[in-house]
Amino acid sequence: MKRHPLTSSRRQFLGRTAAAIGFPSIVPASVFGQNAPSNRITMGVVGWGMMGPGNTNKFLAESDCQIVAACDIDKQHLESALKTINGYYKNTDCRSYHDYREMMAAKDIDTVMLAIPDNWHGVVSVEAAKNGKDIYGEKPLARTIAEQQAIVAAVQKHQRIWQTGSWQRSEDNFRIGAEIVRNGLLGKITRVEVGLPAGHNDFAKTGDKTQVTEPPAHLDYEMWIGPSQMEPYIEARVHKNWRWNYNIGGGQLLDWIGHHGDIAHWGLDMDSSGPSEVRPIQVDMPPRTDIWNTATKYRTEASYAGDITMVIAGGHPDIKSGTTWIGEKGWLHVNRGSYDCSIPEFKKVIKKREGDKVVEAATFPKLGDDIIKTRLYETPGHHRNFLDCVKSRKPTVTPVETAHRSAIPGHLSLIALMLNRPIKWDPVKEEILNDPEATKLLGRPFRGDWKLI
Ligand SMILES: NC(=O)c1ccc[n+]([C@@H]2O[C@H](COP(=O)([O-])OP(=O)(O)OC[C@H]3O[C@@H](n4cnc5c(N)ncnc54)[C@H](O)[C@@H]3O)[C@@H](O)[C@H]2O)c1
Numbered sequence: 272m273k274r275h276p277l278t279s280s281r282r283q284f285l286g287r288t289a290a291a292i293g294f295p296s297i298v299p300a301s302v303f304g305q306n307a308p309s310n311r312i313t314m315g316v317v318g319w320g321m322m323g324p325g326n327t328n329k330f331l332a333e334s335d336c337q338i339v340a341a342c343d344i345d346k347q348h349l350e351s352a353l354k355t356i357n358g359y360y361k362n363t364d365c366r367s368y369h370d371y372r373e374m375m376a377a378k379d380i381d382t383v384m385l386a387i388p389d390n391w392h393g394v395v396s397v398e399a400a401k402n403g404k405d406i407y408g409e410k411p412l413a414r415t416i417a418e419q420q421a422i423v424a425a426v427q428k429h430q431r432i433w434q435t436g437s438w439q440r441s442e443d444n445f446r447i448g449a450e451i452v453r454n455g456l457l458g459k460i461t462r463v464e465v466g467l468p469a470g471h472n473d474f475a476k477t478g479d480k481t482q483v484t485e486p487p488a489h490l491d492y493e494m495w496i497g498p499s500q501m502e503p504y505i506e507a508r509v510h511k512n513w514r515w516n517y518n519i520g521g522g523q524l525l526d527w528i529g530h531h532g533d534i535a536h537w538g539l540d541m542d543s544s545g546p547s548e549v550r551p552i553q554v555d556m557p558p559r560t561d562i563w564n565t566a567t568k569y570r571t572e573a574s575y576a577g578d579i580t581m582v583i584a585g586g587h588p589d590i591k592s593g594t595t596w597i598g599e600k601g602w603l604h605v606n607r608g609s610y611d612c613s614i615p616e617f618k619k620v621i622k623k624r625e626g627d628k629v630v631e632a633a634t635f636p637k638l639g640d641d642i643i644k645t646r647l648y649e650t651p652g653h654h655r656n657f658l659d660c661v662k663s664r665k666p667t668v669t670p671v672e673t674a675h676r677s678a679i680p681g682h683l684s685l686i687a688l689m690l691n692r693p694i695k696w697d698p699v700k701e702e703i704l705n706d707p708e709a710t711k712l713l714g715r716p717f718r719g720d721w722k723l724i
Contacts, residue, residue, distance in 0.1 A: 312661050315340035315404075316382045317371050317395065317547045319352040321511050322409060322436065322475060323386035327352070330384065330407075331359045331653035336658055340380060342368035345510070346397045346489040347466050369491065371395050375402040377435035380607035382661055385409060386436075390499045393418030393723050401423035405432040405661045407654070410529025410672070412676040414521060417714030419675045419682075420701065421723040424672045426629050434657035434667040435674035437533040438605070441653035447635040448594075449604040450647050451617050452538035457598030462580050464595040465680075466606075467527040469586025471515040471563045481562055508562050515563035521685060522565025523585050528681030529674065534594045534605060535581060537647065542673045545698035546573035546581065549683040551691055553587070571684040610635045686712045 276496060316327050321342075330336045336358075341352035344497065349367055356365040375398050375484075376381070382405040384397055392413040393621055412419040426433050441443045445665050445687075447645045452460060471478075471583040486492035486504040495509065496502070499518045514520035527674070536542055555568040568586035584590040593606025601613035611633040612618040619636045624631050640646075650656035650669045686709050687694045695704040703710045717723075 293353070294547055302620040304691035311337040312381050312658055313339045313378070313379055314338050314384060315342060315368070315374045315384045316352065316384045316386070316570070317342045317374065317385035318388075319343045319345075319348040320386065323348075323352070323384070324355060325384055326384050326407065326436070326654065327355065329354070329652075330658075333655060333658055336382075338365065339375065340366040340374055340566045342367060342371050342374045343348050344369060344491040344494045370494075372398060375399050375404060381405060382432075382657075388495075388513045388519050389414040389525065391497050394498055394721055397425040397536060397723055400429045400431045402583075403429060403431070405657075407434045407436070407657050408671075408674075409436040411681060412523065412524045412529070412674040413678075414519075414525075415714050416679060416682045416701070418723065423671050423675050425724075429535060432657070432660050432664065432667060433671035433674075434653070434660070435529065435533075435669040435671070435677075436653075437529050437674060437677065438653040439530050439534055439667045440537065440648070440668045441650040441656060442607075444608075444635050445537075445594075445605050446609040446647050446649060447638075448537075448603050448612075449534060449538035450597075450643050450645070451603055451612070451638070452596045452598070452648065453540055453645055454599070456617060456642070457596060457603055457614070458600035459577075460539060460579055460596050460598045462582065462597040463539060464590045464597070465478045465528070465531045465535050465581060465583045466586040466587075466590040466592040466595070467583065468523045468529060468592070469569075470523070470567050471512075471565070475507075475509075477506045477509075477512060478563075481688060482691045496718070498717040498719075500716075500718055504598075505562055512563070516567050517559070517564055520565070521681070522567075524566060524583070524677070524685055525568055525681050527585075528583070529678050531592075531606075532581075532583065532680055533669070533673070533677035536673075536677050538594070538596050539575065539579065541575060542574065542676055545676055545679045545685065545701075546575050546696055547698065548574045548693055548695050549680065550574075550693040551684075551687040553656075554691075555586075556688065566685075566688060569684070569688055571680075571687055572685070573680050575695050577708055581680060583680060586643075611634075652674065682713075 325526040337354050339588050343349040353367055355491050357363050383399050384407045386409050396408055483503040483505055492504050508516045514526050550572045552570040554566050556566050557564045570584040570587050573581040595602055595604040618633045620631055623632045650668050656667050683694050683696055694709050
């Protein structure tokens, strides 16, 4: 284990010493000042908006993890991070960083949790990997396929452990559904439907703040824009709502492909492959000059080996939200909190309360090894799985290569919708075929001096 060089004898020494002087064997960080005890995995968290606190709370709850640093370029968010982390540990030890590069250079940080806007994923993840950090990073892997490829290369080169925030793989209904598909119990799969949200959600409740103003003093707006193109500050397109503007994010399509598209691939055994063609079917795309300019309604079709068609749609009621695999013998549907299958043997009917009423609902059955011959990766929890893999140096349930493959149908769909023509893709070489204009869209120009490597 590269960044955990302590031998067991040193660990035992620390444990014995702690016990001898009356400390518990896992010693609170405050006892040793800023450095966490060496039997804990130290973590720095980057980004304290919508997802940062949720991920951090999961890691705080793990007794072998110590969050030692927080980083954000919005002072108010950073203060809130420190309050939560120090409040949890009942000390004032958590260090604060404005510039992620300084946090990445800190030698006493083993792992980082990244919950920053999509335009930053490439640059920050590569910097983290170069500095020997193991990484819990959010989906989609990055804003473009080129940025994703750079992350994969850096994680592989520096032999880092990576977990993606595609946490649905750690939920039983998604895993068992994918297992049934993977074991051929629906017969040959011909079609998979990936139903994603449509429209724009005003997550930050700033949708009416559409005027150009000075950025607030607590936000380093220049850094927030980072490698994207500089645009005037408009509150409605900054925190949380950045995902509705293509300068920073990728709309509902890229926000969600790393969830339901990821599960579709899991069932199809496509974690190392991808589509050979993606065709645009329908799109409602606001003008590029709109503050929220990402597609509000969209549909594409992707061809996979074995004559499988994947439909990816948002705002099309015939495509149910979640993932539906359709095979020659029947269909199976999974979504957050739900599971259903057309084959009675592969579902369990339960009674559940809906308000005052008791209704029948479907859930997954427990199938034996005689039926499920190939079991999929089962975790004790998504965040727990990351920490376990940091220790064991084994791959997580959503390693970087999987996250890359899971997001590719979303990226290619966006390119096909923008150009309004089918895109041919070589999933082995990871290249768009015979289309220089589309090939250019595999990456985006970076502003100023920002670079991936
Ligand atoms: N797995 C999930 O279920 C899930 C859910 C929501 C969001 N996400 C993902 O999490 C990521 C963050 O999304 P969000 O909704 O939390 O965004 P957000 O805008 O709410 O928060 C991002 C935070 O990062 C900070 N930040 C921006 N650039 C930074 C930089 N260079 N250095 C340090 N801090 C920086 C911002 O100030 C902000 O506090 C996105 O990739 C998103 O897709 C995942």
